[in-house]
Amino acid sequence: MLCKCGAGLPKGAKFCMECGAKAPKRKPKYPTIADELYINKVDPVLTVKEAAVLLKVSEWMIYELTYQNKIPFFQIGNRKRFRTSELLEWASKQKEITTRATVQEGKISS
Numbered sequence: 001m002l003c004k005c006g007a008g009l010p011k012g013a014k015f016c017m018e019c020g021a022k023a024p025k026r027k028p029k030y031p032t033i034a035d036e037l038y039i040n041k042v043d044p045v046l047t048v049k050e051a052a053v054l055l056k057v058s059e060w061m062i063y064e065l066t067y068q069n070k071i072p073f074f075q076i077g078n079r080k081r082f083r084t085s086e087l088l089e090w091a092s093k094q095k096e097i098t099t100r101a102t103v104q105e106g107k108i109s110s
């Protein structure tokens with residue numbers, strides 16, 4: 001890190017030893033959405049379990065959303081599968097993800 005005066009500042013220094021000016025704050029590096037979702041590490045096709053992890057919801061909710069046809073999925077035999085790209089696009093369009101049943105105080109009621 002460098003001070004405005006050009007002097008090198010040790011890590012964590014609050015003031016410049018040369019000119020006494022406040023050390024510039026290091027800008028926090030915000031992760032991009034791609035970084036955050038680890039898109040590069042996500043398989044293009046997901047199981048229910050993996051879709052739940054990606055969307056940070058329970059597997060139960062993923063099943064509910066598929067039964068209600070509220071989420072894009074396809075079937076291979078009787079296995080439900082999700083395309084990551086479709087899930088992410090779908091998720092980006094949701095204002096509120098709800099299923100018919102609501103969860104209240106840990107109890108599931110419909």
Ligand SMILES: [Zn+2]
Pocket residue numbers: 003004005006007016017018019020021
């Ligand atoms: Zn300085």
